[in-house]
Amino acid sequence: MRWKTKWTMTVLAGALLLSPVSSASAAVDPKNLDTLTKIYSLLVDDHFTHPDQEKLLKAAVSGMLNELNDPFTNYFTPQEYQQFVDAIQQAYAGIGVLLEHSDDGQALVVKEVYAGTPAEQGGLQVGDRIVQVGDTAAAPSTLDQLADLLRGLPNTTVTFRIVRGTEAPKSVTLTREAIELPMVAQKDLGNGTGYIRIYSFGDRTTQEYAKALSDLQEKGAKRLVLDLRGNGGGLVKSALEIADSLLTKGIILQMHEDGNIVSFDADAAGDDQLPVTVLIDRHSASASEILAGALQKNGRAKLVGETSYGKGTMQEPVELPNGGYIKVSIDQWMLADGTTPDHVGLTPDVRMTRPESFLNAALGVLEPDHEQSVVFDSKDNTIPAPLTLDGQVYLPLRYTVEMLGAPVTWVAEQDQVTFTLQGHQATVRLADGVVTVDGTQLSGHPLRVIDGTSYLSVDALKWMKVKVDSTENTVKIQTH
Incomplete structure (x- = not known):
């Protein structure tokens, strides 16, 4: 397959997203580049405050990025970039929970507690609300910061407050550990139906997905619920590989190359006989939308849940001379029918509002006579x-x-x-x-x-x- 050969060859070590083949770009005006360098030098050398060079650089970069109005083109320090990579690869030092923002924006809600982690050993439960980490209280503007504070160096402690049901808030102190979480989880739902959840698209995702599917089929699974809820994306290559494994024909993805639209097609080696239904929610984004959209637009699977996030752009990380990285949006991709989910998301075939009902609805699509x-x-x-x-x-x-x-x-x-x-x-x-x-x-x-x-x-x-x-x-x- 064309994409399999070309895109595998162009991946850089540690790259989070695949870049397309080079397209035409505007030439940089040397006068503008010289002007930018001149201003930076003047401010560093001659301004009476003698500003910190790193802070001045970040301010200059921030100003340029703000002009793009693109939330997915970002500058990272070396440490920030490593944290970003770790998040995609599900590897970090922390407590071992899957979190999401509460609807009221006043807490982080524990959606899953991973086996063998400090969270499990400390007695955390699904549904617990984390309302404070250290001295930082939960608020709509601090939830992402709280998630970051739960991570840290291995063998260090973190103290946070939780609320469980109607019980009074209580403090919990756990010791962070180096954790490599699974990319994929599986479950035999019985009656010939298997369930696979993909948490992130990283280096291990395709292999873990293939093993999970094989294990389920050995147990008699003849149908599959594929859960992409809460999956913010990751490696495009992994999403393409899984989509290709479930298709024998059709366009997986379309991109731009030198002003033309290039299609990346499925080959005949996939499995188009296994009935599949895909769960999505408002947090399913990027590579998740590539996979879900490829299956939906090719008539391979119905989507159940709520409208997805709506990220239809692709980023390439580029290392900078100072050791940092800039992640640049390099293309707006399209699905088989020429549409993009960018800013609009994927529309589910079966729209549900109660998250706890999504799986039942998917089972109803796969098995119309399924008892509920x-x-x-x-x-x-x-x-x-x-x-x-x-x-x-x-x-x-x-x-x-x-x-x-x-x-x-x-x-x-x-x-x-x-x-x-x-x-x-x-x-x-x-x-x-x-x-x-x-x-x-x-x-x-x-x-x-x-x-x-x-x-x-x-x-x-x-x-x-x-x-x-x-x-x-x-x-x-x-x-x-």
Whole structure:
């Protein structure tokens, strides 16, 4: 394959992103270059403050980069660049957790605790909210800084405060360790379905993905859920290799070369028989969008979740004489249909809003007859609670339907929502509470709107052939 030969040859050691073949560039005006050098020299030699040369250099570089209005063209000191590389390669000294920003911007939320790490040994749990690291409190503007503070040198300690559920905040002190986290995680979901999550696209990703898929297929996996949620990208080469392994034809990626558009095509050696569904979210970016977009635009897989981040540019890191690096955006790439996700993201085929419902929806795409169930436990305050009104049990509409694997669509101009569950098409008019299933209007009061939240009666769900079991403290709903 053309891209496999050419791009592998052009990769530099330690490069994070592949560069395309050279394209035409504007010639640098020597007078401008001399002027820049002259100003720098004058300020260093003659200005009465005798400014620090490193600070002056960073200020000059910052000014030029700001003019580009491109958040992905960045200057790194040698230390910053190494941290960037380590983040892509999932290797660093830290505590061993996967974090994301909380919706309210007031905490880092633990999404995963890796086995054998200080975090696991210290008792951290999924869902813990980190609200302070050292003396720095969590705020929307400090969350990235908090994540950096959790990292550091091996065998050094870090103290932070966590909030778990309704418990009082508590301080935790852990000793950082050198950690090389997996690029890929796998799980056998049973019933012939395998699950692979890709955390980052680095040097090990393709090999770890291939091994995970092989292991799952040996266990009987005939379908695959590929999870790219929270994956901010990395090596383009890894994304291309995995896309190619799932395609036997079609365009994976298009780029610009000397004013022309060049296509990088899949070869016939891939596997186009394994059913695949891809999970994406607002944090799926760059190389994740290349892989997801290649599969979607070639009709190979449906995307489930929410609109992706929208980064359709490619960067090349270039080492500088002072040991630092500049990461430069060198092209805006396109997918098979000529579109780019830049600034707009990829649109999911099945749009969901509740993150915990994404996997159920993906299973519904892969296995239309897959049995789904949701349990409402009155003791669990992390999920919306059912209501009992006039002797009738009502369940939160959107949460319930999405957890059963069905997207809910709001039609704004008609102030109504629609969804299809168990093959039955339902329309819910929010203004007057009328619920229609397969053209038949349900009697009674199938819908209640309480404090802006819509609740659907269990009788309405039974009408759609959904099994409902209700006890004093628990409501269980199940498709069958």
